[in-house]
Amino acid sequence: MSVDYFLTRLREIFYEPPSAEGWAAICALYNKWPWDDEDGLAMGLDYTRAHLDRWPDELRRAPERWIAALLSTFTGAGRVHQGWSLVKALDLDYREIATAVWPRLLASEHLSGLARLHIKGQVPRDGLAALAASHHLAGLTHLELSYVKYLAPVLKDLCSARQFEGLTHLSLRYNDLRDQVAAFAEATSRPTFLNLTACNLTDEGLAALLRSPLVDRAAGLNLDHNAISDVGFKTLCQSPKMSALTHLRLDYNGITDEGVEALLRAPILDGLVYLNLDHNPIKERGAILIARSPRAKGLRFLGLGYSIGKNGQRALAGSRHLQERVRALYDKR
Numbered sequence: 001m002s003v004d005y006f007l008t009r010l011r012e013i014f015y016e017p018p019s020a021e022g023w024a025a026i027c028a029l030y031n032k033w034p035w036d037d038e039d040g041l042a043m044g045l046d047y048t049r050a051h052l053d054r055w056p057d058e059l060r061r062a063p064e065r066w067i068a069a070l071l072s073t074f075t076g077a078g079r080v081h082q083g084w085s086l087v088k089a090l091d092l093d094y095r096e097i098a099t100a101v102w103p104r105l106l107a108s109e110h111l112s113g114l115a116r117l118h119i120k121g122q123v124p125r126d127g128l129a130a131l132a133a134s135h136h137l138a139g140l141t142h143l144e145l146s147y148v149k150y151l152a153p154v155l156k157d158l159c160s161a162r163q164f165e166g167l168t169h170l171s172l173r174y175n176d177l178r179d180q181v182a183a184f185a186e187a188t189s190r191p192t193f194l195n196l197t198a199c200n201l202t203d204e205g206l207a208a209l210l211r212s213p214l215v216d217r218a219a220g221l222n223l224d225h226n227a228i229s230d231v232g233f234k235t236l237c238q239s240p241k242m243s244a245l246t247h248l249r250l251d252y253n254g255i256t257d258e259g260v261e262a263l264l265r266a267p268i269l270d271g272l273v274y275l276n277l278d279h280n281p282i283k284e285r286g287a288i289l290i291a292r293s294p295r296a297k298g299l300r301f302l303g304l305g306y307s308i309g310k311n312g313q314r315a316l317a318g319s320r321h322l323q324e325r326v327r328a329l330y331d332k333r
Contacts, residue, residue, distance in 0.1 A: 003040035006033060010048060018055040026052075027063045030083030041082060048086060057115040057141070060088035067092075070110060074101045080110055089116035089142075102127030107134050116142040125150040132157040140164065144171040144195075151175045156183040159214070164189040170214075173197035173222070181205040184212035193220035193247075203232030210239045220247035224276075230259040237266035247274040251303070257286035264293050276303035287312030291319035302326045 009029055013022050026048065033041055052060060062070075066087065072078030075098075090111070097105065102123055107130040111117070117140055123131075128150055131137075143164065145151055151158075155177065158164070167189040178200035190213055201209070206228055209215060218241070233255050236242060245268055255277055263269055287308035290296050292315075300323060304312070316322060316330035 003037065003043065006040070006044055007047065010044065010051075014051045018059055020059055023055075023059045023061070024063070026086070027066070027083060030081070030086070031065065033082065035082060045083075045085060052086060057088040060086060062087045062090045067095075070108075071097065071101060071105065073110075074104045074108075084110065085113060088114060089118075090114055091118045092120075093118060094121040099124050099127075103130035106131040107136070109136050112136040113139065115139055118142070118144040118146075119148065120144070120146045122147075122149050125153060128154045129157065132161045134163060136163075138163045138166065140167060142169040143167055144169075144173075145175070146171060147174045152177060152180045155180045156186050159183045160186040160188060162188055167191045169193045169195075171195035171197075172199060174199075176200045178202060178205055181208040184209050184214045187212055187214040190214065190217040192217055193222075194218055195222040196226070197222050197249075198225035201226040201228060203227075203229055203235070206232040207235050210235060210241060215241050217244065218242070219244050221245060222249040223253070224249050224251040226250075226253055229254040230256055230262070233259040234262040237262050237268050239268075242268045244271065246271055248272060249274075249276045250280065251276055252279045253277075255280040255282060257283055257289070260286035260289055264289055264295065269293075269295050270298065273298055274301045275299055276301070278303040278305040280305065280307070282307055284309045284312040284315075288315040291315040291322065294321045297321050297323065299323065299326055302329065 006029055010026070013025050016022055033044065062084075066081040066084055067090070069078055069081040070084065073080055103126045106127050111134070114137065117137070128148070132154055140163070151172065152175065165188050168191055170189060170191040170193070173195050174197065176199065177196070181201070181204075185208070194215065196209070201223065206223070215221070228250060233250065233253075260282060282304055287304055288311070290302070296302075302316070302322070304316070308316075313330040313332055317327050317332070319327055
């Protein structure tokens with residue numbers, strides 16, 4: 001196939017709006033592009049990069065074949081795929097990678113173009129240390145490290161790493177961080193969205209988090225499946241650092257009607273558009289208090305669960321203050 005054929009196909013793809021199907025078609029083209037056609041390949045990559053600049057980074061995920069080629073370079077058995085420079089997102093979820101390869105992979109210059117890096121599963125401690133020390137990840141905006149066994153011992157190094165200053169989204173969910181919350185004080189990143197689901201955070205851990213720079217710019221905070229009671233929730237509601245918060249999740253914690261009262265007195269409520277307190281022991285009284293509060297008018301989603309009972313549901317469905325989309329969630333007629 002000629003260079004003209006490849007360029008024509010690329011023009012056809014870029015004529016359409018960005019999509020996962022379009023990205024897959026681009027990757028398929030570069031799988032077919034002759035490796036020995038250096039001039040044509042350079043022309044094609046320049047053209048592709050220029051047009052992909054308008055595409056969301058999340059669409060530009062490394063395909064399986066390209067990841068396999070990258071990993072093969074660390075065992076001396078292959079070379080990086082010719083289209084790798086187009087990749088912006090890399091998912092390494094539960095991937096079987098040799099222990100000795102992890103440090104070399106996470107310190108690799110081949111990751112320098114990434115904006116999004118998601119890792120779920122077991123990573124050796126020296127691999128995480130290499131991630132914290134890497135000089136090739138300054139472009140990251142999204143970082144997820146979930147279900148990572150050895151995260152706690154290197155959390156301080158990760159938090160203080162300068163290359164993560166540009167993060168807008170950070171997820172450390174499903175890691176036991178209850179004894180490591182002091183590391184948050186070292187944070188250089190100030191993500192807009194922070195996910196600490198199932199991190200065994202207690203009221204004391206939440207207080208330490210709220211004192212840290214990690215939440216200085218938080219607009220979204222996910223604290224589902226932790227051990228936060230009304231005490232911690234009141235601290236959160238009263239924190240001046242939560243003034244920009246728009247999305248808050250606290251499913252499966254220990255918040256009661258008393259916590260709801262604190263929320264309704266706090267300035268934080270004025271900015272919230274999404275609030276999920278599902279699977280907390282909030283009863284009918286808490287639901288009625290929210291339904292009667294004019295300050296809840298900005299909510300576009302409200303999750304309280306079945307513990308509020310039928311009277312609580314009716315109060316929310318008939319509220320004069322809640323938006324119609326919220327009332328509809330509780331209208332069981």
